[in-house]
Amino acid sequence: MKNTTAYTILALAISLFLVNGCTKDQKDQEHSSSESPKEYEGLLISPDSVLKHIEDQLAFGPRNPSSIGHSETMKYLLAYLSTKADTAFLQPFSATVYGKTHEMANIIASFSPEKKDRVLLCAHWDTRPFADEDKDELLRSKPILGANDGASGVAVLMEIANILSKQKPELGIDIILLDGEDLGLSGDLEGFFQGSKYLAVNYPIQKPRYGILLDLVGDSQAEFRYEPVSKQAHSVLVDAVWTIAKKRNSPYFIHENGNSVSDDHVILNQHGIRTINIIDVNLVGNIDPNPRRQYWHTSGDTMVNISSQTLADIGNVLLEFLFTTSQDVF
Numbered sequence: 001m002k003n004t005t006a007y008t009i010l011a012l013a014i015s016l017f018l019v020n021g022c023t024k025d026q027k028d029q030e031h032s033s034s035e036s037p038k039e040y041e042g043l044l045i046s047p048d049s050v051l052k053h054i055e056d057q058l059a060f061g062p063r064n065p066s067s068i069g070h071s072e073t074m075k076y077l078l079a080y081l082s083t084k085a086d087t088a089f090l091q092p093f094s095a096t097v098y099g100k101t102h103e104m105a106n107i108i109a110s111f112s113p114e115k116k117d118r119v120l121l122c123a124h125w126d127t128r129p130f131a132d133e134d135k136d137e138l139l140r141s142k143p144i145l146g147a148n149d150g151a152s153g154v155a156v157l158m159e160i161a162n163i164l165s166k167q168k169p170e171l172g173i174d175i176i177l178l179d180g181e182d183l184g185l186s187g188d189l190e191g192f193f194q195g196s197k198y199l200a201v202n203y204p205i206q207k208p209r210y211g212i213l214l215d216l217v218g219d220s221q222a223e224f225r226y227e228p229v230s231k232q233a234h235s236v237l238v239d240a241v242w243t244i245a246k247k248r249n250s251p252y253f254i255h256e257n258g259n260s261v262s263d264d265h266v267i268l269n270q271h272g273i274r275t276i277n278i279i280d281v282n283l284v285g286n287i288d289p290n291p292r293r294q295y296w297h298t299s300g301d302t303m304v305n306i307s308s309q310t311l312a313d314i315g316n317v318l319l320e321f322l323f324t325t326s327q328d329v330f
């Protein structure tokens with residue numbers, strides 16, 4: 001993902017206006033989420049299990065498109081989700097980026113596929129083919145392991161899939177692991193978001209009411225702030241998720257505005273699928289003052305930065321949100 005420009009937000013605002021036929025403010029007035037959530041009595045994320053889902057992905061090495069790690073991980077993730085979801089399948093596609101054609105696939109797993117009312121949970125499963133932000137010039141052409149940038153969001157969704165295999169909320173849930181998110185060169189948005197671009201115009205299942213994207217969700221000192229593109233897309237949804245986090249005393253969800261970011265949610269929003277992004281946005285661009293947290297798009301994106309507590313916390317916030325919040329207002 002990349003930092004956005006005002007242009008992206010403007011384009012998003014225009015597309016949302018066209019799709020919804022009314023302004024965001026009108027929507028917000030129609031749907032106030034004053035209802036207090038019920039107590040969550042369901043299953044919780046196992047910190048050990050969710051951490052292991054990252055280790056299992058990293059065992060395949062870098063997972064950038066056209067690598068062996070990529071094809072092996074694709075099979076692995078499909079096999080895992082097939083054992084947990086009601087349906088799971090690949091959505092293959094190819095894209096040519098900087099003169100090279102890559103065979104890729106989004107991985108789509110559905111719970112209660114017969115239900116018309118659906119929620120999309122998504123994360124990108126590919127990893128970056130080059131560590132272009134690395135301090136060591138020799139490493140900048142090498143692919144990254146992507147413990148946080150890629151594997152963390154996937155791990156949380158894998159463990160949510162495990163829990164959804166045992167208990168289901170009222171709405172149908174689709175977990176979509178997106179491919180080809182991180183193929184772009186710095187500053188060139190054309191190369192990024194191949195999976196969401198393909199999905200948005202070739203949506204193979206019932207479209208959801210809304211989507212929640214997870215990216216960079218595993219850092220031991222993660223900070224999830226309100227992300228402006230998400231707020232603009234669906235502020236009621238952002239508020240509702242952060243309210244659940246507050247109720248759970250999550251130390252990771254910060255109740256203040258953060259920077260905006262270009263990520264898969266921008267593409268989905270441009271195509272009328274209102275999607276918010278839960279992202280540790282200060283990692284992007286390595287702007288965090290803490291040197292330990294300056295590992296984005298470098299060879300340092302490894303297990304050392306990851307905490308099972310962060311992963312479990314965000315997973316539990318999502319589960320409590322899905323199971324206790326009335327979904328009618330979204």
Ligand SMILES: [Zn+2]
Pocket residue numbers: 001128149182297
């Ligand atoms: Zn990235």
